[in-house]
Amino acid sequence: MVLDTAPRLASPWPSWPSQKGAGLAALPPDQPFTRVQAHAAVSGFSGPGGPWSVLTDHQDWHQGQLALPSDPAAWYQLAAGGGWQIVVADTAYPIAHEIVTSRASGRTGLTAAWCSQPFAVPVLCALATGPGVAALQTAVKAASAEGLPLQRAIVVLTAPGEGRIPPSVRAAATMLQSLVSAVVNVPFDPHIRNHGLAETHRLGRRTVEAGANVVAAVLTAAHQSWGQPLPPAAAPAALPADSSVTPDLLARPVSERVLTT
Structure with a gap:
């Protein structure tokens, strides 16, 4: 759902x-x-x-x-x-902006409230580009300062085009590995770029595999945090x-x- x-x-x-x-x-x-x-x-x-x-x-x-x-x-x-x-x-x-704004106003923010829901696993998505991971790193810093559960967070880096991942993105992903539960790379898929999810049966094989990896990472983070099988919510x-x-x-x-x- x-x-x-x-x-x-x-x-x-x-x-x-x-x-x-x-x-x-x-x-x-x-x-x-x-x-x-x-x-x-x-x-x-x-x-x-x-x-x-x-x-x-x-x-x-x-x-x-x-x-x-x-x-x-x-x-x-x-x-x-x-x-x-x-x-x-x-x-x-915008997660980073929301965390900083709520912190400055002394109130519980939306991001913190979402993370406090039963068995919630945060999934942070960013473009696999220099500016994309820079924004992501700012969001991770803000979340860490706020004490949000990064240990069960999943980072998803989505390639905006064909070709190899830039060195700056690979370096950022390596640094993030120690801060979050998992980092998953999603390859470029021209069908998503042109049609979104209107015809999901036409998604590339690597895209479907990456989606399965995201789901597996979320379940692993949940089991590590609350046990397996998960208790009733x-x-x-x-x-x-x-x-x-x-x-x-x-x-x-x-x-x-x-x-x-």
């Missing part, structure tokens, strides 16, 4: 699914929902290894932007309420079947609201 946390007009996900579900608009963050409703909201498309599912906003552009919650706990409740075993949260904010409390949404419930923060399962 993929959670698309980006605003509609800033996200590529809405154009990729071949089967559209009800979408995020069908799951208002201020109301309980059932597991059946969560699954009905999912959009699907075929990917390597089988069908993929994504919760995204695929309304027409002129319908305006959804008021998506920023609190990671709300997204965790959505994932737990749906009962999915593996969830990828695709965030769309915390689930939000369910509302009684005959309960209704009360003003008291709507007055609570999204992260404290309970879901009907």
Whole structure:
């Protein structure tokens, strides 16, 4: 399951699914929902290894932007309420800037909140270029200063074109190996550059292998941190079947609201 946390007009996900579900608009963050409703909201498309599912906003552009919650706990409740075993949260904010800004204002930042969710493994992606790894190194420094769990973080370096990886990128990857759980290189794939994930069956063999390596690295980091097999994750409390949404419930923060399962 993929959670698309980006605003509609800033996200590529809405154009990729071949089967559209009800979408995020069908799951208002201020109301309980059932597991059946969560699954009905999912959009699907075929990917390597089988069908993929994504919760995204695929309304027409002129319908305006959804008021998506920023609190990671709300997204965790959505994932737990749906009962999915593996969830990828695709965030769309500048991590280093967000960490420094929240640190300067003395508040808990979004990155720290995402990392605090049960069994969360951070995946940091960057272009395999000099400027790309320089930005990545700044983000890693900021995360380290904030005490974020780099020991279970995965770094993914994506090649922007054909050819060998520049020496500066190889040197940066070597330095990062001792700071994070794993560094994975993803080769250049002209199909992704031209079509994104619209036709995943046309991805290159090396691209699919790199994706499998990322998944394996995430699972290894999770098992090293919490054991194997992973213990059950915390689930939000369910509302009684005959309960209704009360003003008291709507007055609570999204992260404290309970879901009907």
